[in-house]
Amino acid sequence: MSQSLLSDLAVALASGAVRVIDLTNTLSPDFPVIVLPAEFGQCAPFRMEKLSRYDDNGPAWYWNNISMNEHSGTHFDAPAHWVTGKDLPSNTVDAIPAQDFMAPVVVIDISAEAAADADFVLTRTFLETWERENGRIPPRHWIALRTDWYKRVGTPEYLNLLEDGAHSPGPDAGAVEFMVHERNCIGLAVETVGTDAGQASTFTPPLPAHSILHGNGRFGLQCLTNLDKLPTFGALIVACPLKIEGGSGSPLRVVALVGETNA
Amino acid sequence: MTNPLTPPKRKDPLLRTHVGHVSPNLRSRAATAMAARAGQGRFVLQVCHDCRRATYPPRDRCPVCWGELDWQDQPRGAVIEAETTVRSSVDLFFRDHLPWRIGSARLDAGPMAIVHLHGDVKQGDRVRMELKLDRGGNPALFALPEKETSHMADDPQLRLFTADPKVRRILVTDGREATGQAVASALLDAGATTVFLGNADPLMRYPGQDRIEAIDGIEPVALNLTDTGSIEKLAAQLGGRVDIVVNTARFTRSGGVGFGGKLSDLQSSLDLEVTGLMRLAQAFAPALSARSDDGVNAAAAFVDVASIHGLTGNAGFAGSSAAAAARLALVASLRGEMAQTGIRVMSVLTGPVDDRWHQSVPPPKVTPTQIARAVVTALQSGQETICADDVAQDVMARWQADPALTIREENK
Numbered sequence: 001m002s003q004s005l006l007s008d009l010a011v012a013l014a015s016g017a018v019r020v021i022d023l024t025n026t027l028s029p030d031f032p033v034i035v036l037p038a039e040f041g042q043c044a045p046f047r048m049e050k051l052s053r054y055d056d057n058g059p060a061w062y063w064n065n066i067s068m069n070e071h072s073g074t075h076f077d078a079p080a081h082w083v084t085g086k087d088l089p090s091n092t093v094d095a096i097p098a099q100d101f102m103a104p105v106v107v108i109d110i111s112a113e114a115a116a117d118a119d120f121v122l123t124r125t126f127l128e129t130w131e132r133e134n135g136r137i138p139p140r141h142w143i144a145l146r147t148d149w150y151k152r153v154g155t156p157e158y159l160n161l162l163e164d165g166a167h168s169p170g171p172d173a174g175a176v177e178f179m180v181h182e183r184n185c186i187g188l189a190v191e192t193v194g195t196d197a198g199q200a201s202t203f204t205p206p207l208p209a210h211s212i213l214h215g216n217g218r219f220g221l222q223c224l225t226n227l228d229k230l231p232t233f234g235a236l237i238v239a240c241p242l243k244i245e246g247g248s249g250s251p252l253r254v255v256a257l258v259g260e261t262n263a
Numbered sequence: 264m265t266n267p268l269t270p271p272k273r274k275d276p277l278l279r280t281h282v283g284h285v286s287p288n289l290r291s292r293a294a295t296a297m298a299a300r301a302g303q304g305r306f307v308l309q310v311c312h313d314c315r316r317a318t319y320p321p322r323d324r325c326p327v328c329w330g331e332l333d334w335q336d337q338p339r340g341a342v343i344e345a346e347t348t349v350r351s352s353v354d355l356f357f358r359d360h361l362p363w364r365i366g367s368a369r370l371d372a373g374p375m376a377i378v379h380l381h382g383d384v385k386q387g388d389r390v391r392m393e394l395k396l397d398r399g400g401n402p403a404l405f406a407l408p409e410k411e412t413s414h415m416a417d418d419p420q421l422r423l424f425t426a427d428p429k430v431r432r433i434l435v436t437d438g439r440e441a442t443g444q445a446v447a448s449a450l451l452d453a454g455a456t457t458v459f460l461g462n463a464d465p466l467m468r469y470p471g472q473d474r475i476e477a478i479d480g481i482e483p484v485a486l487n488l489t490d491t492g493s494i495e496k497l498a499a500q501l502g503g504r505v506d507i508v509v510n511t512a513r514f515t516r517s518g519g520v521g522f523g524g525k526l527s528d529l530q531s532s533l534d535l536e537v538t539g540l541m542r543l544a545q546a547f548a549p550a551l552s553a554r555s556d557d558g559v560n561a562a563a564a565f566v567d568v569a570s571i572h573g574l575t576g577n578a579g580f581a582g583s584s585a586a587a588a589a590r591l592a593l594v595a596s597l598r599g600e601m602a603q604t605g606i607r608v609m610s611v612l613t614g615p616v617d618d619r620w621h622q623s624v625p626p627p628k629v630t631p632t633q634i635a636r637a638v639v640t641a642l643q644s645g646q647e648t649i650c651a652d653d654v655a656q657d658v659m660a661r662w663q664a665d666p667a668l669t670i671r672e673e674n675k
C-alpha cells in the first residue's frame with residue numbers, strides 16, 4: 001500500500017476535502033427503542049444515573065453510570081442477534097474482524113416512497129430498476145436505505161406503532177436475498193428502528209432482513225440519521241461496535257467519510 | 264355547619280412561604296405504639312390485664328393497679344363534658360393556627376381524655392371519636408359530630424389531621440395504567456383541583472388515553488420513574504405546585520426465585536418500583552416539605568400503592584413481592600423523615616390487581632376502582648396504612664396475628 005494513502009487522507013480531513021458526517025442519533029433516555037408484544041422481554045432504553053458532578057460523591061470529577069440494551073439508540077446488529085446466525089463463526093461483536101468495521105456505502109433513496117406509504121416494501125424489482133438508473137450496487141458495501149425516517153425522531157410517527165403494529169418501510173425477502181447473495185453486501189443500514197419493515201413479522205418468511213442478513217453473516221445498522229447527507233456512491237462508513245464479550249450488537253457512533261468530489 | 268372550602272387565591276410572590284413547624288417528637292414507646300395503630304385507622308386504648316380498665320393517655324403500666332396493659336379496639340362514642348378555646352400557645356405550629364378548640368371527653372370506653380374538637384361539636388354533645396395522627400406522626404384524639412354535618416371535612420382543625428384531596432393539586436405517577444387512571448378520576452371527584460397525570464412514554468399511546476386526558480382537571484405530564492432526568496425535570500416544573508404525590512407505578516410479572524423467574528423482570532421491577540420510588544421521593548420530598556403549612560392547600564402527603572405481598576412474599580410472584588417489600592421498607596423510612604417536616608407518608612396495600620399480569624390468578628382480585636377508593640379514603644382520613652381489598656385485608660390480618668405463619672401460607 002502506498003505510504004501516501006493515509007497521509008493524503010489525513011491532509012484531506014484536515015483541509016475539509018474529506019468531511020466526516022455523523023450518522024448517529026444522540027443516546028438519550030427519550031430515544032425510542034423497539035417495542036415487542038408485552039409478554040416478551042423488552043428492550044431496555046438508555047438510562048443515565050449521575051455518579052458525581054463535582055459534588056460530595058466526587059468533588060473534582062463528573063461521570064455517569066449508564067445502562068441500556070445492546071440494541072438501544074443507533075446500534076449495530078451482529079449475526080448472532082438472530083437465530084439464523086446463531087451457529088456462524090465470529091458472529092458476535094467481539095469476534096467480528098475489525099476490518100469489517102470500515103466499508104463503503106451505497107445509498108438507495110426511498111424517501112419519496114416511504115413518505116407516500118409508511119409500509120413501503122423494498123423489492124428485488126425495485127432494486128433492479130434502481131440499478132438501471134443509478135448503477136450496479138458494488139460488492140462488500142453497506143446498503144443504506146435513505147427514508148428520511150430520522151426526521152420523525154421525537155414524534156410518535158418514528159416507531160409509528162398503531163393498534164395493528166408498527167408501520168415503517170423495509171425490504172421483503174426477495175430484496176434481501178438479492179442484496180446478500182447477488183450483491184454481497186456487508187450489511188443493511190437504515191434510519192428506522194429495525195432493518196425490517198414495521199409489519200415484517202407478517203411477511204413470509206417473517207422478518208426477512210434479520211433472518212437472511214444475519215443467517216448469512218451480514219450486519220445491520222439501525223436508527224441512523226443524516227443518510228440524506230450522503231452521496232449515492234463513494235462514502236465510507238466507520239462503524240465500530242463496542243467489544244462486548246459474546247455481544248449480539250452494540251450502540252455505537254457511526255460516521256461517514258465523504259470526499260469533496262462527492263459533494 | 265362548616266364553611267365550605269374554596270380554592271385558595273394565588274400566593275403573593277413577595278411573601279415568604281410559611282414554614283411548617285412540627286412539634287418535637289418526645290413521645291414514649293407506648294405513645295408510639297398508639298400511633299402505629301392510629302395509622303391503621305383503628306380506635307384503640309390500652310386495657311389493663313388485671314383490673315380490665317381502659318386507660319388514656321398511653322402509659323407503661325395501669326395507673327390504678329400497676330397491671331400490664333394491652334392495646335384493644337374500643338367503642339368510638341364519647342360525650343364532651345367541657346370545652347375551651349386555646350388563644351395562645353408557645354408551640355410553633357399551633358400558635359399559627361389559633362384559636363384552637365379542645366375539650367374534655369368522657370369516652371364510652373371509660374377514661375376522660377383531652378381531645379381536639381370539630382367546629383360543629385360543642386359541650387354536652389355526643390361525639391364520634393377518631394384516633395388521628397398529627398402532622399408529626401403522634402397520636403391524638405379528635406371529636407367529630409356524631410352525625411355527618413354539612414361540609415364536615417372542610418373544618419380547618421380537622422383538615423390539619425387529614426390530607427384531604429379537596430382543593431389540592433395531586434401528582435399521580437402512572438396514567439398509562441388503569442389504576443392510575445382510576446385514582447386520578449377519584450381524586451378529582453373528591454375535590455382535587457388538578458391531577459397531574461404521569462406518562463412514562465409520551466410518544467406512545469395507551470389504553471384509555473383519550474378518555475382520561477379529556478377530563479377537566481387532568482393535566483398530562485411526562486414522567487418516567489426509571490429516568491432520573493425525567494423526574495428532576497418535572498419536579499423543577501411542578502415542585503412547588505404539587506400538594507400530594509400518589510405513586511401507582513408497578514411492574515408485576517409472574518415467576519419464582521429458583522424456577523421460572525426472569526432476572527430482567529426483577530431488574531425492571533426493582534428499577535421502577537424501588538429505585539423509582541427513591542427517585543420520586545428525592546425529587547418531590549423537599550418541595551412538599553417546604554410547603555407543609557402553606558394554607559388550605561398546603562402540601563400534605565406522599566402516597567405509595569404497593570402489593571400487600573411485600574409483607575410476606577408470594578409464591579408465583581416472587582420478584583414482584585421482593586420489589587414490594589423493598590418499597591414498603593423505603594416508605595417506612597420516608598415516613599420517619601417526612602414526619603419531621605409535617606408531610607404524611609401513606610401506604611395503600613393491595614391484593615393481586617385484576618389486570619393482564621394476573622390473568623392466571625383466580626379471583627378475588629382488586630379492581631382499579633377499589634384501589635382509587637382506598638387512596639381517597641386514606642387521604643381523607645389521614646390514615647397511614649390502608650388495605651384496598653379483601654385479599655389485602657385478609658393477608659394483613661393474618662400477618663399481624665402471626666407473621667411467620669402468614670409468610671409460609673403465602674409461599675406455598
Ligand SMILES: [Zn+2]
Nearest residue numbers: 311314325328
Ligand atoms: Zn389495672
